[in-house]
Amino acid sequence: MVQMKCLSWLLTCTSLICFCYCQDSVVSVIHRLDQFDRKLLDNKMDVLDIIDGAKTSLRAELKENIRDQVREAMAEILQGESLQDMVKSQIVSELRHLKQGYHQMKRQLHHVSRSLKDFQEETGVFHQSVLKEAHVGNRENSSHVCVRDKQKLEVELHKCDIYAADLETDIERLIALNETCHLKISQLKTALSVSASSPATVVATSTTRLPVLTTSVTTPRPQEEKNRILIAPFWSSTQHQFRQLNIHSNSLSVYHYLTKKYITSVAYIATKRTLLFGSYRPNMISESTLDTSHVTVLREGVRAYGMAVDEGRGIVFVATYQPQRSISRMSTQGKDFTAIIDLSKYGGTPRQITLDTRRKRIYGCSRVKLFTVTYDGQGLATLATGIYMYAVTLDQTAGVLYYNNEKKLMKMTVSNNVSTEVTTLNVVPYNMRLYRGTIYYGGYSPSTVGAVDVTYNTVAYTLQSISMEGIDNLLLCLIP
Known part of the structure; x- marks a missing residue:
């Protein structure tokens, strides 16, 4: 009976010792797991920093390579000619075409004026001849000749009026073209002077008048x-x-x-x-x-x-x-x-x-x-x-x-x-x-x-x- 009691007490002590030992082991394991999570988080942050640094380095290297390639391509395209020289040559070409058109317009205006003068002289001669014939016909009592010449004169004078009106219209158009050419030439000269003084980026703008x-x-x-x-x-x-x-x-x-x-x-x-x-x-x-x-x-x-x-x-x-x-x-x-x-x-x-x-x-x-x-x-x-x-x-x-x-x-x-x-x-x-x-x-x-x-x-x-x-x-x- 006494042995049974001792055995029971011994088993109780043994179980208590085992429970305490297991509890200490579980606490140790949980502590180690916490340490492992912290180390894993620290390593993750380090990895992200490394990745960001690599991205920045690669992006800078890529930009530098692209910039060099663009420069080489632009150098091959321009072949020694600057953007300012290209703009100047384009403006000079446009100015040359405008000058050619302006001189051609002046020649046409001179031709129209000379034609008008010749036409007026011919009309005056014709008018004098018709009046002379009419005067002679009146002296010879040839009324039908006067009527015929008068009708012919009226027709010619009507044609003269139409032709003169057309010439006036053409002259007005030529004058307007002349003014436009002068305006375009002045604008191109201004653009040429501006581009020569500042070789900045060329920006296209709409045509405007001088400030009022x-x-x-x-x-x-x-x-x-x-x-x-x-x-x-x-x-x-x-x-x-x-x-x-x-x-x-x-x-x-x-x-x-x-x-x-x-x-x-x-x-x-x-x-x-x-x-x-x-x-x-x-x-x-x-x-x-x-x-x-x-x-x-x-x-x-x-x-x-x-x-x-x-x-x-x-x-x-x-x-x-x-x-x-x-x-x-x-x-x-x-x-x-x-x-x-x-x-x-x-x-x-x-x-x-x-x-x-x-x-x-x-x-x-x-x-x-x-x-x-x-x-x-x-x-x-x-x-x-x-x-x-x-x-x-x-x-x-x-x-x-x-x-x-x-x-x-x-x-x-x-x-x-x-x-x-x-x-x-x-x-x-x-x-x-x-x-x-x-x-x-x-x-x-x-x-x-x-x-x-x-x-x-x-x-x-x-x-x-x-x-x-x-x-x-x-x-x-x-x-x-």
Whole structure:
């Protein structure tokens, strides 16, 4: 019995000793596992650092190799010729071609002038011979000979008029080409000087005009009275002096005599050398010369948003808002004012209008429509529709109508009424005028004057930003 008790105690002690020993072993194993995880984490960070260093080294080496290869390739391509030399040679080549074209144009102009002179001399000789024969025939009582020679002379004189008109058109085109050549040559010379002074990266830019200078002016000299556009503020409650854009020098002048407010439209009568302008508060159409402050009221009770003059027939056409929305006409003296067509139910208020004096047609915009009508108010037709349609002008020689659809400048061939887009302007134009292949437009908020050379389809560019208090847009009037 005593032995059994001792054995039981011995087994208990043995089990306790084994349990304690196992517990110590487990703790040791767990501690070692923690140490192994820490070492593994440290080794992982070291490996990542090594990989990042290798990547950076390989990337730098790769860039250096690529840079060397590019340099070698560029050296092989250029073969000793620098980029500046290439630019210079290209500009010199273009300048040489332009000079050749300019000299060829001068030879053509000389040939046309000589042909015109010879034709005039031949016409004069023919005229004298016909008059001599007619005189002899009268002395011999040969009336039928005089009638025949007179008819022949009329035919020849008609041909002479046609030929002279064609020659004048050709001369105008040659003059415009001459001006363009001079401008291109000056621009190429400027580009050549710039590239010679700074061999930096060449950046292509659009063609721009010289910057417009703002100066004060008194009465213009006779040689400066051509190629200008009068700029008037639209709908301003503050009196502003009119501006003048001198096209030949790209300078902006101020007219001291013309200080008006509440202007709604402008037009110029070259035969009388007077300016017509519509206004409101009160509604009227007035007349003034450019060199005096005297104003003559032609019509009262009329608010005009557009005016166009047919000087050959002595007629002024007016797009009115009051007393009604209509197209009206009057003489250049303001007499015989009458509405030719009522547009009250047509939709929109008529704005700028332009004339085809050969076909006796009126073209106009009414904010949402481009329309046409005859001088007698017949055949009203909608040519195009859009939004913010304010401005329209006509190239009568080419038979092309230019108008705006919001900021898009559109052109339409009047023979088939097909429209195409010319370019996108930087503002919505409120007025536009065509002069020698260039459209000048007054911007609708902000008030800017821009231009588009439609002959060469260049992009629109801003000539001048006009700062006038209380206005959002400008009215333009061409003064030839």
